[in-house]
Amino acid sequence: MLTIEALEAGYGQSRVLFGLSMVARAGEVVSLIGRNGMGKTTTVRAIMGMTRPTGGRISFGDHPLAGLAPHAIARLGLGLVPEGRRIFPSLTVEENLVATARTDTRNSNAWTLERVVALFPRLGERRRQSARTLSGGEQQMLAIGRALMTNPRLLILDEATEGLAPLIRAEIWRCLHQLKQAGQTIVVIDKNLGEMAALVDRHHIVEKGRVVWSGTPTELDSQANLAKRYLGI
Template identity: 60%
Template sequence: MLTVSGLKTFYGNSQALFGMTLEVRAGEVATLMGRNGMGKTTTVHSIMGIIQSQEGDIQYEGQSIRGLSSYAVARRGIGLVPEGRQIFPNLTAHENLVATAANWGNQKTPWTADRIYDLFPGLAARRSSMGNLLSGGEQQMLAVGRALMTNPNLLILDEATEGLAPLIRNEIWKSLEALKGEGLSILVIDKNVKDLARIGDRHHIVEKGRVVWTGNSQELLADEELMHRYLGV
């Protein structure tokens, strides 16, 4: 579904990605792991067209999307849950959801606000609350719901559970498992290795702007030296 190959991205004269390569197949959960500052968010921003890469290619569903603007990438069917949530603070939770609603791919059973509330029952009780009055966990649920309201074929989450309480983290992971069960392709960045290994099918470890290891969950958990070297666990 998504193939990133040889991606090089710069901030001015400073190079952030040095030939980034990764793959997400249809219906699977793939992950990007690595310490802070290694290029994970830059990779996501390059895929989404928020930052334009200078070399390499990004193939999505058989077509190159490198060089497209971010709105054009979203219309192709990629939904983003950004780091920091970035919800609209002066809109209610419900307004945040309907503001992004679209069905560019003509899904037969598109996401609706009611389906989002079924996925996150705690958010339903806060549907009339302004975005800036929601807790961090509620904002993250809303950010996931807002991305789903675009009816993507691929969902990307940047720091899926960062800074969240354990109960909320569990709810986010449960929701991702449910989405995987529905066949949605997912690319997720997070630091919770055990949770990523539990739901992930393919893992990519990033070091200094390139992928240095790719494998499945069994291979990841079996290599303690690998995790210590690149993930600090």
């Protein structure tokens, strides 16, 4: 579904990605993990058209993504839950959810306002509230719900549980498990290896702008030297 080959990208004269390659197949949940500053978020920005690659190739199915604007990439079926949530604070919860909604009439299980509220009941309870009045965890739920309302074929989550209370993190992981069971393809960036172990099919360790190792959570767990060397744990 998503194929990245020898991706190079950066900011101005500063290069961040040095030939990064990875694949996310339909129905898989894959991760990008690594220490801060290794290129994970830059990879996401390049996928979504927010940072222009200087080399390599990104394709989504049969569609090359190079040169496409972010809105055009989103219309192909890529949904992003960005680092820092970036909800619309002056809009209500419901307005946030419908603002970028994409109707999928061909899919009887398409995401609607009602389905998102069923997944995150707290959003239903607060649907008329201004988004700025939500707690951090509720804002994160809103960011995920907003991405789902675009009816993505691929959902990308960049640090979706960072800084949240344990109970809220657990609720978000529960929802991600439900999405996986429904066949949603997911790319997740997160530091919580324990929670990811039961969700992720394949990890990709990013070090200095390259994928230096990929494998299953079981394989990673069996190689303690990898976590110590590349993840600092």
